[in-house]
Amino acid sequence: MWNEPTRDLLEKLPKLYETEKIAIKDKMIHMHFFIFGTDWYVAEYDPEEKIFWGFVILNEDYMNAEWGYFALSELKEISFVGFQVDRDLHWKPRKASEVDKIVKAQGGRW
Numbered sequence: 001m002w003n004e005p006t007r008d009l010l011e012k013l014p015k016l017y018e019t020e021k022i023a024i025k026d027k028m029i030h031m032h033f034f035i036f037g038t039d040w041y042v043a044e045y046d047p048e049e050k051i052f053w054g055f056v057i058l059n060e061d062y063m064n065a066e067w068g069y070f071a072l073s074e075l076k077e078i079s080f081v082g083f084q085v086d087r088d089l090h091w092k093p094r095k096a097s098e099v100d101k102i103v104k105a106q107g108g109r110w
Helices: 009-012 072-076 100-106
Strands: 031-035 038-046 051-057 066-071
Touching: 038 100, 051 100, 066 072
Parallel strands: none
Antiparallel strands: 031 038, 038 051, 051 066
């Protein structure tokens, strides 16, 4: 994995279920990982299990994109022709409704 998040960065993320009373469209997306048209957007994190909760778009398949859980260890294992998952170093936290790809995938269904 390129630009793996530090322990300090991970500890600053909301814990799992900490934001469950916040509407999906208003959930803050704190981190973005990507590789070849696949995007993982992080809203929450479990530091013990090292599991994220957020929005995933696999291979630009917006129709089947969904909110769910994904593991840091799984992201670290992904490699394709020498490329690895990267963390977006230019990402600024914003609401899910302000992330174009999430909005596209949701199709206005909030």
